[in-house]
Amino acid sequence: MKKLLFVHGKGGVPLDHAVPRMAAHAEVHLLALAPLPDGPWREHCAEIIPRWTEPVRGDDLVDLIVETAKAVGADAVTGFAEWALLAVSLAAQRLGLPGPGANVRDSRDKRLMRERWAEAGVPGPEFRRVGSEADLLAAFRELTAPMLLKPAWGAGSIGQFVLREEADVAIAWITVAKALDDLVAYGAGEYYEAEAPRQLLVEEIIAGTTDGWYDEPGFGDYLSVEGIVADGVYHPIAITGRIPTIPPFTELSSHAPCALPEPLQREIERVATAAVDALRLDTCGTHTEMKLCADGTVMLLESAARFGGSAITGVVESVFGVDLVGMFIRQLLGEPVDYPDRMLVDAGSAAAELSLIGTDSAGRPWRTEPVWDSRTAELHRLVSPGSTITHVHGLTAPDGTRVPHYTEARGIANCIGMLFLTAPTRAQMVADTYAVFDCLEARLKEAAAGEPE
Incomplete structure (x- = not known):
């Protein structure tokens, strides 16, 4: 072997x-x-x-x-x-082994990423590189507010700040710098590029909408395409949809199948292909995020040369029966891989990953900091008959951990775990997703109080 x-x-x-x-x-x-x-x-x-x-x-x-x-x-x-x-x-x-290749920085440094997309005509937000508070002030005066200050090498909405007026510049610079320092102290952050915490960009916030996209309620104006680049050829595998993000742009959940009509999914497939092709990668997983906009247009947010984190690969496998990890390893080893001819859109069930985080579905922070305990949480009480829900081992904090108060600058770093939900239908999955976010604080408090069954 x-x-x-x-x-x-x-x-x-x-x-x-x-x-x-x-x-x-x-x-x-x-x-x-x-x-x-x-x-x-x-x-x-x-x-x-x-x-x-x-x-x-x-x-x-x-x-x-x-x-x-x-x-x-x-x-x-x-x-x-x-x-x-x-x-x-x-x-x-x-x-001399397969990997993302010589252009990998284009998929890590969001400044380079946006420059490659601009050169290729791929739609993305207006942005500026910023290296100081003075740079940020100058950029604020050039761009159209609201805008987002973010680390060029970031992930998970960590170290982001929304600027709406010029008076926000100073506090934004201080807040993001502290969040990135905390990230390094936590042991996260870029492992290779030493200057990463000081490399930032500010970009105009894209005005997204679900109008004209979804025929069903409950979905956000943001989604991602999961795929694989194999010897320079991009294979889009499936879309994972989202419920609305919470401030600043923290994801609560990813799910499949996508509720968009197939013609619109094919347009997403086309734009994702153009975005990944522009990054000139060799062999890697991909996670390409985009915003749905008015008049059937989309704007690219970012595209990573790796699979989506947390349980996204599990969601895709549960719904479509595609083992992304196994396919990718076979590709690296030079073994034959049977890629789908087109991105997959049809499914007979639904699944979602949910952040274990101290807010409800609308981003309202919990009033308390209840203790997480998988042994007493009884999450099944929050979902419909026929659905299943469990915590994701390896991504969830130990029993006895308190769910911290949500703060915007920490983004997904507020999250202490992931939950995995399956349902027989997409509609039931969406309803259960909202029920979990809106009722989990009360459930954990009841469990901690020893509520009798």
């Missing part, structure tokens, strides 16, 4: 989902750059190499990955964490 070196960092596809699917096609050697959760995934690894106690960054990290790959005789090297993507890609290049 061929050997795979898998580089684990914070975030990405849950190990309980990813490792067994990788192990079906390769002998898995796991280089851990972040602490590892317990779980049955461990028995699928030939070797676990812990390297998180003394963080390695920059070129030293690339050297470590290359040396480890040579030591285990790896036939492929990959990782699913955004923060480690550049280092893993550079290591693969040095080893």
Whole structure:
């Protein structure tokens, strides 16, 4: 069996989902750059190499990955964490192995990403690079408010601030800088590019709408396309839809199948293909986000050279029966892969991943900080007959953890876990999603109080 070196960092596809699917096609050697959760995934690894106690960054990290790959005789090297993507890609290049390729920075640095899209005529927001508070003030005077200050190397809506008037400039600069410092202290943030926390951009906020798009209520004006680039050829696999995000732009949930009529899904497929092609990637998973706008137009938000994090690959597999992780590993190993001819749109069931986060569906922060305990939560009380719901192992904090008060600058870092919901129909899945977000605080408080059954 061929050997795979898998580089684990914070975030990405849950190990309980990813490792067994990788192990079906390769002998898995796991280089851990972040602490590892317990779980049955461990028995699928030939070797676990812990390297998180003394963080390695920059070129030293690339050297470590290359040396480890040579030591285990790896036939492929990959990782699913955004923060480690550049280092893993550079290591693969040095080893002469498949990976995102020489243009990987275009998919990590959002400033480069937007420049590539502008060159290719792919629709995206007006933006400016900013390196100081003075730059931000100048950009504010050039662009049209409202606008968003964000890290060029960020993910998960962490370190973002909405500016509506010139007076917001100073507080925005201070708030985002602190959020990014906190991120580094937390052990997250870009693993290779040392200057990443100081590389920012500000962009006009896209005016999205669901008018003319959805025939059903409850959906947001934002979605993503999950896919794979194989030897430079993009294969869009499926759309994952969203309920509305909450301020500033924090995602609460991803789901499939998408409720858009098929002709509109095909337009999304076309735009996603143009966006990914413009980034000139070689071999990688992709997660391409876009905003639905008026008159049937869309605007690109970003496109990562990796799979969507949390449980998105699980949602796609549950609904469409497509093992994205397994397909990608086979591609890296040079094995044949049967890609669908077109993006998948038809499904006989529905699934969603939900953030375990201290807000309701409208973004109103919880008034309390209840304790999360999977043993007493009894989440099934919140969903309809025929639906299932559980927490995602490896992505959820230990029992006894308090759900923190939601603050906008921390974005998805407010989240302490993920829930996975399945339902027989899309309509039931959407109704259950809202029920969970709007009733979970009360359910956890009841569970903590020892409510009798």
